[in-house]
Amino acid sequence: MKKKNLITVLIAILIVIAGAFYIKDYKPKANNAANQASSTVDAMKVKQRKYNNIVVTLFFHGAGSSYRAEEHMANAAVKAGAADQIIRANVPKNDHVSLIGKFTKAVKHPIIEVNYANNMAVNPNDVKAVLTAVQNKYGFHKVNLVGHSMGNLLIANYINENYANKKLPQIQKVVSIAGHYNGWLGEEKAAASPTKNRKTGEPVKRSASFRQCVSIILEIFEY
Secondary structure: OHHHHHHHHHHHHHHHHHHHHHHHHHHHHHHHHHHHHHHHHHHHHHHHHOOOOOEEEEEEOOOOOOOHHHHHHHHHHHHOOOOOEEEEEEEOOOOOOEEEOOOOOOOOOEEEEEEEOOOOOOOOOHHHHHHHHHHHHHOOOEEEEEEEOHHHHHHHHHHHHHOOOOOOOEEEEEEEEOOOOOOOOOHHHHHHOOOEOOOOOOEOOOOHHHHHHHHHHHHHHOO
16 A cells, blocks of 8 residues: 555656656747737837838829829939829728728838729718728828818818817818819809909818818818
């Protein structure tokens, strides 16, 4: 009996020792997984911090057009040294934004050409969707917005609804090319109708959306 008890005790000791080694080996693996996840998050934060102070410029084209109308201006900016890298943001009919191309770590003055698949019936929320996608990808916090024709109305709608949202990228400058903020009469009616005060340049009639846009601009720039 004594011999059997001794064998039983030895087996029990071996089991305890084996279990201790298993636990010792298991903990570092768990820690390694946690460390890897933490390192991935930290790497993303570091990557986004590199773009924090960079201002990205986005081009929004007009109705019936595409990103190709933006290429001449964007390429001219690169040629003049005002920009260095260009990518594209595609907005298909389902409003899911996809970024075509990739900015390198060395980018200083990035440009994004926005392209609408449904260029005659654009969702006003698409500007926010594009800016959010860009912010999530690169961590940009400052933007310039350039609009042509309908693109200006999309930008104006975005400003009307989101200018006070500090979580979104903050607008530094807005460039308006042929923006018809106060409605569109058409060339013939515009030529025959008094649309502006010749002395001040202000429109004779102001739509509700135009008045709202002007009041927000005055508030933003504290005029």
